[in-house]
Amino acid sequence: MIEIVNFDNENLINEIQTLFSDVYKQKNELKSEYVNNPYTRIYIFTEAGDIEGLIHINDIYDRYEINNIYVLEKYRQRGIASKLMEQVIADGKSKYITNITLEVRKDNFAAINLYKKYGFLEKGIRKSYYNGIDGILMEKEMM
Ligand SMILES: CC(C)(COP(=O)(O)OP(=O)(O)OC[C@H]1O[C@@H](n2cnc3c(N)ncnc32)[C@H](O)[C@@H]1OP(=O)(O)O)[C@@H](O)C(=O)NCCC(=O)NCCS
Incomplete structure (x- = not known):
C-alpha cells in the first residue's frame, strides 16, 4: 500500500527518520525539511504495517523534482521502487x-x-558533484 506522509504525524516522521537514516543523516532532518519547504512530499510503501520504501519529491508549480527514492535493503528487487515511481x-x-x-x-x-x-x-552532467563522482541530471517529459 502506498500513502502520502502527513507531516503532522510526529510518530510517523520519527519512524521514517530512524528507518531511513541513510537518507536523512542529520538529527531531525526530515522534520526541519518540511518546515523549510512546504512543497515537499513523501510517499511510503508499506506492507503489513512495515514501511519498506519511500519516494521523496518536491512539488514545484508545474513540475516535480525527485529528492530521493529509497527501498530498505532487504526489500529490494521486488518492484517496490517501481510501484512508488x-x-x-x-x-x-x-x-x-x-x-x-x-x-x-x-x-x-x-x-x-x-x-x-x-x-x-x-x-546533463554535474562534474564531480558527489565527492569526485559525476552526477547525471535526468528528466522525464510529461507533456
Ligand atoms: C534504486 C532502488 C530504489 C531500486 O529499488 P527496488 O525496489 O529494488 O527497484 P525495483 O525492484 O522496482 O526495480 C525497478 C528497476 O530498477 C532496476 N534495478 C533495480 N535494482 C537493480 C540492480 N540491483 N541492478 C540493476 N538494475 C536494478 C531495474 O531496471 C528494475 O527493473 P526490472 O525489474 O524490470 O529489471 C534501490 O536499489 C535503492 O533503494 N537503492 C539505494 C538508494 C538509491 O540509490 N536511491 C537512488 C538515489 S538517486
Whole structure:
C-alpha cells in the first residue's frame, strides 16, 4: 500500500527518520525539511504495517523534482521502487505537470536503470558533484 506522509504525524516522521537514516543523516532532518519547504512530499510503501520504501519529491508549480527514492535493503528487487515511481507519475499526470527531474550518481546503476525504465533521459552532467563522482541530471517529459 502506498500513502502520502502527513507531516503532522510526529510518530510517523520519527519512524521514517530512524528507518531511513541513510537518507536523512542529520538529527531531525526530515522534520526541519518540511518546515523549510512546504512543497515537499513523501510517499511510503508499506506492507503489513512495515514501511519498506519511500519516494521523496518536491512539488514545484508545474513540475516535480525527485529528492530521493529509497527501498530498505532487504526489500529490494521486488518492484517496490517501481510501484512508488508509478504512483508519482500517475499523480503528476493527473495534475498536468510538465516534467519530472532528478539527479543521480553516475555509478548508481540500479537507480539509473530504474529511471530509464520509466522514461527518464540523461540531460546533463554535474562534474564531480558527489565527492569526485559525476552526477547525471535526468528528466522525464510529461507533456
Ligand atoms: C534504486 C532502488 C530504489 C531500486 O529499488 P527496488 O525496489 O529494488 O527497484 P525495483 O525492484 O522496482 O526495480 C525497478 C528497476 O530498477 C532496476 N534495478 C533495480 N535494482 C537493480 C540492480 N540491483 N541492478 C540493476 N538494475 C536494478 C531495474 O531496471 C528494475 O527493473 P526490472 O525489474 O524490470 O529489471 C534501490 O536499489 C535503492 O533503494 N537503492 C539505494 C538508494 C538509491 O540509490 N536511491 C537512488 C538515489 S538517486
